[in-house]
Amino acid sequence: MPSPFEAVSVIGLGYIGLPTAATIASRGIQVLGVDTSQKAVTAINAAHAHFSEPDLDGLVHSTVRSGRLKAFTEPQPADAFIVAVPTPIQPDKQPDITYVEQAMRSICRVLKAGDLVILESTSPVGTTQRMAEVIGKERPDLVSANGKAHGLKISMAYCPERILPGRMVYELVQNDRIVGGITPECASRAKELYSTFVRGQIFETSAAAAELVKLIENAYRDVNIAFANEVANVCDHLGLDAWQTIALANRHPRVKILNPGPGVGGHCIAVDPWFLITQYPELTQVMRAARNVNDGRPHSVVDRIETALSETGSKKVCCLGLSYKADVDDLRESPAVEIVEMLGHKGYDVTVVEPHVTELPNALVGHSNIKLQQLEDAVTESDVVALLVAHMPFKNVDRSKLQGKHLVDCVGSWN
Ligand SMILES: NC(=O)c1ccc[n+]([C@@H]2O[C@H](COP(=O)([O-])OP(=O)(O)OC[C@H]3O[C@@H](n4cnc5c(N)ncnc54)[C@H](O)[C@@H]3O)[C@@H](O)[C@H]2O)c1
Structure with missing residues (x-):
């Protein structure tokens, strides 16, 4: 037709x-x-x-x-x-x-x-x-x-x-x-x-309902990720593996906890809940708390990396991944960029591996102690290796290269 x-x-x-x-x-x-x-x-x-x-x-x-x-x-x-x-x-x-x-x-x-x-x-x-x-x-x-x-x-x-x-x-x-x-x-x-x-299928409704549908879809994702990240914070405090603990909880027939990570990034999930929170602050307290938890995750990751560095007595850390999620080149609102920036500000020597970019983003340019490197060299030269994004080449990295390194796995890929 x-x-x-x-x-x-x-x-x-x-x-x-x-x-x-x-x-x-x-x-x-x-x-x-x-x-x-x-x-x-x-x-x-x-x-x-x-x-x-x-x-x-x-x-x-x-x-x-x-x-x-x-x-x-x-x-x-x-x-x-x-x-x-x-x-x-x-x-x-x-x-x-x-x-x-x-x-x-x-x-x-x-x-x-x-x-x-x-x-x-x-x-x-x-x-x-x-x-x-x-x-x-x-x-x-x-x-x-x-x-x-x-x-x-x-x-x-x-x-x-x-x-x-x-x-x-x-x-x-x-x-x-x-x-x-x-x-x-x-x-x-x-x-x-x-x-x-x-x-x-295409569903018809009012403009206001369609606007709200989009916002609650992303707020729903944010809240559920925040729950997983909060569980990870508790696990870190107790010295337990968050991914194993969550996998066991998910054996319950009506429980489906998401995977934790270094925070929430990208153009949508980290941003859109604010469209509701700022318009209806009294009505969106769970959404607001979720934003706080997810925004706080990069700080928890930096704490873990600093603990690892102080245990090894080194100032050198290799950070794997900069994008906001695996296997894409999108760095917008990325918690990985925030983590690297915080480590740079704290004076650590940070080597970054990001196979999807050829240069550092603006937020990281101008820090003489942050440089972009190839995977093998970066891992070999660092005592602490932080996995920030589950890119395929990182998941498949030759494990023998990681032996003797202090690993901070923020995405549960190396467990
Ligand atoms: N990227 C996603 O995954 C995704 C998913 C769902 C919804 N959205 C939403 O879709 C919208 C667009 O997002 P995006 O990721 O495509 O953004 P984007 O930044 O990739 O693209 C927007 C484009 O609009 C252009 N632009 C800005 N002002 C303009 C104007 N007055 N006239 C013509 N062009 C103009 C910009 O130059 C840019 O190329 C946003 O509201 C975003 O929240 C994005």
Whole structure:
């Protein structure tokens, strides 16, 4: 069946926007991607993904070469717009939705009656409604005279993204989706768009419910990880192995404790719970406590490393991994980076091994006592080896090379 959308514009061509744009283009729909980063636009128009994600480069290559995917730095007219720009938190943990607002204002130049606008960025509850009001103010000609429920001659919806880095191209198609409309009609128009490429089920709801769904998904993950990390803190205090202890507890038929780690990082789980905590502080005390536990983990790991260093009488530690999770190159909000930074500040000699990067991130540049090294040399030259990220090469490291070293395994891979 031909798609009711001749041209779709994706605003923000990062980790979420680019796989979405390329997937829609692969269904034969013309996709006009827009990003304010000239570097990203140039790379995409040269048929390359500007970051690493399995199967994405091939998809970008084929869709750009077929002419279905084109990238621009300025908004282009289309029938549907998907906004996937960053929604970080400010230093005081309040959500920063200025990128969303700028993106919405920018498309106002090209919007026409009948268009569909979808927000995909993870956002505080109420943002889609607020953006409808922003658009109405910028484009009074698009405000309905007929008193339609949402008051606009365009459809507006919120559709959260839940794909997993490392499996984005697959999950984008296979995952179930929630589409929340400003009105029920808006939700069903959004469903029409996602039906062009999603094989999972698509559930319609209100925009506010869809916004909340995304936030509670990530808060749920954060709280459950915090529980595992709290168990690990107790185990460390008692001198017990956290992974073995948790594995035994998980023999209970109704218990499923997650694995502990050095903290919680990335663009989502460490950030999104704040969108609820800052809006509803009295109603989110478990979420707040979970953030405290997870934010405190890097400090506990540094304490363990310092204890190991003082036992060996050495100042030299090798830290394996910098990314926020295994087998990806994403260092955003990474607890491993925080741990290395703390050790650097404390004056230790830190050699870092991170197979997914070629240079240290900004937070670690300028510390003469922190350097990036190859795995074998770094392990050989250090008395204390801290495993911070369960990258495959670290899991498979030749164990004889670790003999005689003081090991601090924060991910339970070497047990
Ligand atoms: N990365 C994930 O795994 C993930 C998962 C689910 C949800 N999300 C959410 O999706 C949203 C996007 O995240 P991301 O990881 O893709 O971010 P990203 O930083 O990788 O990409 C965002 C892109 O938007 C561009 N941009 C910023 N302002 C713009 C504007 N006004 N017009 C056009 N382009 C603009 C940036 O240059 C950047 O390339 C965030 O709200 C995030 O929380 C991310």
